[in-house]
Amino acid sequence: MEQPVLADHPGGVTRRPRPRLGKALAPYLLSLPAGLWLLVLFLVPLVVMLSLSLQSCNTATGACVMTWHWGEFGQQLSLYHAQFITSFYFAGAATILDLIVSFPIAYWIAFHGGSKKNFFLLMLLVPFFVSFVIRTVVWEFILSDQGIILGTLKNAHLLPQNFHVLATGYAVVAGLAYNYLPFTALPLYVAIERIDKRVLDAAYDLYATRRQAFLRVILPLTVPGLFAAFLLTFVPALGDYLNQQILGGTSNTMIGTVIQNSFLVNLDYAGGSALSAVLLAIALVGIFAYARLLGSRTIEDYI
């Protein structure tokens, strides 16, 4: 409809050289709003966190003064190293479970999903259509002593009456494994889906057995996906505190709960910041290893 406008558009037909400054600034102008937002509300808070961890805080009022108190890290770690170890243990167990459980289904959808691929992927994502907190609460219902599973088994006298899962580490790992399974399955799916099927056929043409084709073609080609899946599952599970609080009872405290209590209950901002900084440092080891080995951009392919 607007093509006739051309006639009275000054310099419309001959490509008028655009103002140089504006063009040179274009990439910076486009990224400025998001960049500023991330600077002020992502990077600055991390710096503030590091600074807070070196301050001394009045836990009654929450007021903090800078004292360069490096001992905070040592103190916090000696107080809470057990919770760090528990977190590693639970997050590691859940991640390994998720990797084992989701590899076959990711493989099946990628190679044999056919026209229903999108439907199956939606099914992998289906937990995300229910709020994270509600999902975890529902697991509390499922695993409760007289709930659907344990209650039925107890009524059938397959389990002793005093058997329980809630308030144990098993319940926490079960909750973590369920909640983070899509974070494992999707990167694996993306990695397997990307394998050129002709490479596999070439392996068979060269008389590879199924086992050889799997171990020497498919598995090596999915290593980046396995690493991404590990990172995207393990790091959030490591900092998770909801599963532990709802399913794990008062024992088996994970580091996330300690951080949450420091910030929201005890108003110990210095201690909480020090623990968060340590947690971030641990995650950074994995993140940097990933970036060095596979490049930071590749993680985007798996999101």
Next chain:
Amino acid sequence: MSAVVTAPASAETGQARRGAPRRRRWTRFVLPAYSWLIIAYLVFPIAVMIAYSFNKVTTGLPQVSFAWNGFTTQWYQQWKDIPQLTSAFWLSIRLAIVATLFATVLGTLLALALVRYRPPRFRGRGLVEQIMFLNIAAPEIVLGASLLGLFVTINVARGFVTLLLAHVAFSIAYVTVTVRARMAGFDRTLEEAAADLGANAWVTFRKITFPLIMPGILAGALMAFALSIDDFVTSNFVSGSAVPFPVWVYGATRIGIPPQVFVFGSAIFAVGILCALTSIVVARKQT
């Protein structure tokens, strides 16, 4: 899929000689059965949630009990009987809408910059990418805790505004990544053609670029909305006086979950899954 490459002529799978010799056994039975089992495992808690939203309550307190007391639709009729829960829900909806608007605009602009400009013209592009990577890969609890540290240090009262600031902060990178992925196959010559035909930069953007990247922007917006409405970890740190839905439910777990929580959960699930199924059907019709 692979049959097309290996043996296009033979329709029968058994005839595909060049494929794996014993492919049929695994892929025909064990793998599909296993996969459906996993899908059942993923869906099971949702079925339980929906079932418990119909559970009768025998005690006087408005709490769902672990035991099954019989079927009732009472909680669907009384879905807004808990004012704090209802207001928390609407707060989450408002927050998600506003956060999505901000995050989508900012994230899309950043994606445009990243797709079109490379280092000689866009210095610091690599830095921006690394910041986004860090933002996505860092544990969320650290982001939430550090934001609380910032708000406490500069003495900002926590409420809707701090929630909004935080939600946009963790959504931008996801929007950018989603939009950029959809822009990968974008044909720049279309824009050049528009310019050759005399369109100025704005007209080119409005008539050519924007309609083409619209599906990517929509996908990014959906991502931001889903992240925001479901966020618990960050919100729990920065919510203060304004309590969004997940944080309210978390608080309620200490005293007992009212059945209305499961009613809201089931409703959100129904709406979400309907949207997703519609988009799959639409996508299939288009191809």
